[in-house]
Amino acid sequence: MIAARHVGVSFGSRQVLADVSFDVPSGQFLCIIGPSGCGKTTLLRVLAGLIAPTSGEVTADGKAVRGPARSRAIVFQDYTKALLPWRTVAGNVALGLEACRVAEPQKSRRIEELLSKMGLGHCAGQYPAQLSGGMQQRVQIARALGQDPQLLLMDEPFGALDAITRQGLQDEVARIAAEQKTTVVFITHDLEEAIYLGDQVIVLAAAPGTGAGRIAERITVEIPRPRSQLETREDPRFLAYRHRLFGLLKH
Amino acid sequence: MRGAVIPSVLLILWEAGSRAGVLPPDSTSRPSDIVRAFAQALADGSLVRDTWLTFEAALFGFAIAALLGILLGAILGLSPRTERAVGPSVEALRPIPAVALIPLALLVFGFGVRMEAAVVAFAALWPVLLMTLSAVRGVEPRLLELSRSLELPFWQQLVKIVLPAAFGRIAVGLRLAVAISLVVAVTVEIVLNPRGLGHSMIAAQQALRSDLMYAQLLWLGFVGWALNKVTQR
Numbered sequence: 001m002i003a004a005r006h007v008g009v010s011f012g013s014r015q016v017l018a019d020v021s022f023d024v025p026s027g028q029f030l031c032i033i034g035p036s037g038c039g040k041t042t043l044l045r046v047l048a049g050l051i052a053p054t055s056g057e058v059t060a061d062g063k064a065v066r067g068p069a070r071s072r073a074i075v076f077q078d079y080t081k082a083l084l085p086w087r088t089v090a091g092n093v094a095l096g097l098e099a100c101r102v103a104e105p106q107k108s109r110r111i112e113e114l115l116s117k118m119g120l121g122h123c124a125g126q127y128p129a130q131l132s133g134g135m136q137q138r139v140q141i142a143r144a145l146g147q148d149p150q151l152l153l154m155d156e157p158f159g160a161l162d163a164i165t166r167q168g169l170q171d172e173v174a175r176i177a178a179e180q181k182t183t184v185v186f187i188t189h190d191l192e193e194a195i196y197l198g199d200q201v202i203v204l205a206a207a208p209g210t211g212a213g214r215i216a217e218r219i220t221v222e223i224p225r226p227r228s229q230l231e232t233r234e235d236p237r238f239l240a241y242r243h244r245l246f247g248l249l250k251h
Numbered sequence: 252m253r254g255a256v257i258p259s260v261l262l263i264l265w266e267a268g269s270r271a272g273v274l275p276p277d278s279t280s281r282p283s284d285i286v287r288a289f290a291q292a293l294a295d296g297s298l299v300r301d302t303w304l305t306f307e308a309a310l311f312g313f314a315i316a317a318l319l320g321i322l323l324g325a326i327l328g329l330s331p332r333t334e335r336a337v338g339p340s341v342e343a344l345r346p347i348p349a350v351a352l353i354p355l356a357l358l359v360f361g362f363g364v365r366m367e368a369a370v371v372a373f374a375a376l377w378p379v380l381l382m383t384l385s386a387v388r389g390v391e392p393r394l395l396e397l398s399r400s401l402e403l404p405f406w407q408q409l410v411k412i413v414l415p416a417a418f419g420r421i422a423v424g425l426r427l428a429v430a431i432s433l434v435v436a437v438t439v440e441i442v443l444n445p446r447g448l449g450h451s452m453i454a455a456q457q458a459l460r461s462d463l464m465y466a467q468l469l470w471l472g473f474v475g476w477a478l479n480k481v482t483q484r
Contacts, residue, residue, distance in 0.1 A: 048396075050399065067399075068396075068402065069402060070400070070401055070402050072400065074400050076393050076396075076397075078393065081391045081393040081394070082391075084394070084415070084416075095401065096401065098407075098411070099401035099403055
């Protein structure tokens with residue numbers, strides 16, 4: 001379980017986040033949504049331990065987060081910058097395993113497993129630049145899973161992908177998170193994506209005046225899993241959630 | 252082909268002027284004598300031996316500079332705090348002309364390859380260090396965050412992420428350092444170290460063997476050119 005307690009972040013005199021608190025129970029899928037510039041990515045970085053909050057704290061399983069850890073894997077939005085261009089697909093996936101000091105022959109087996117899980121089996125020997133955006137993002141997810149994380153932090157992972165690719169990857173991430181009982185914190189600016197994926201959706205919005213991001217609304221999505229791109233999106237409950245949150249995201 | 256016209260004409264004028272007694276014989280020997288001296292130096296092995304001695308010192312010094320420069324540059328580039336502490340010392344040492352350290356190097360190491368390599372290393376260190384520093388600073392921040400979140404030990408961060416990501420620009424620094432290494436090695440030999448091509452040149456000059464001196468000069472030019480070609484691959 002990961003928890004944020006009154007987290008505030010300031011860069012110099014500019015306050016970016018104010019008094020953000022939430023709990024994500026183990027195995028839950030939390031989506032954080034908000035307009036750009038409301039501190040979503042900053043919040044993800046705080047959860048990862050990459051930056052320390054100015055006030056408040058983040059705890060993972062009751063222990064305060066003081067820095068980055070392998071148990072909290074990050075999937076970055078800009079996959080072109082987050083993969084090692086000089087390593088093949090298999091080599092990039094291997095990085096997570098190397099960090100965990102997985103030795104041969106388990107290492108090769110795990111790489112193969114992760115590649116086939118993400119549908120990358122046929123391009124193990126290719127370099128990231130030879131792949132489409134969707135495939136590169138799969139490589140990043142496979143690498144993150146290789147760390148065997150308790151928490152998967154995803155920063156607008158599908159923001160740069162086309163709609164069809166995005167929907168395919170949404171279903172895969174949902175499936176994998178359910179299979180491995182991984183806790184996921186997923187940042188997005190796409191409202192329907194947030195409702196479709198999340199067990200819980202938190203809306204961040206800039207406070208009037210200071211401009212600091214704060215929690216404007218939170219909902220629990222009570223639509224059973226597995227969800228389907230077609231039926232779930234037509235479910236009256238889905239539309240009701242969408243209706244309720246839509247107004248908060250307008251500027 | 253057209254580029255060969257001027258050198259050819261100059262060579263012919265030089266040879267003719269020399270034979271006619273127009274040019275001073277002490278400082279300008281004839282091209283035909285230079286060719287003869289070159290063939291002789293090549294045949295008796297002295298040219299190859301001298302070249303090897305110069306290369307030995309230049310490469311030794313270059314290797315030290317490359318190792319130290321990459322390591323220090325990476326550390327300073329990754330840690331702004333260390334850079335603030337060490338940066339001013341670097342800036343104070345860097346303007347010292349490397350050849351001004353020849354007397355000190357002689358005092359510490361005596362004549363020989365080590366003192367020459369030490370001066371070369373000092374001269375070649377800076378381009379490697381500064382290029383590595385700026386290259387490491389320019390490494391994609393995502394990759395640094397990635398290596399932190401993977402909790403890679405410092406050494407692995409360096410070898411697996413930072414240096415490969417910065418390699419293109421580090422290579423530019425290394426290429427500069429190779430060229431500097433040769434220049435400084437020859438300089439140290441000309442000034443006082445009794446070994447290598449530089450020393451043979453000054454010896455030829457003092458023995459009034461300007462033909463041999465020219466032959467060595469041309470050879471050195473060729474070696475420098477070839478080195479440059481090799482490192483640009």
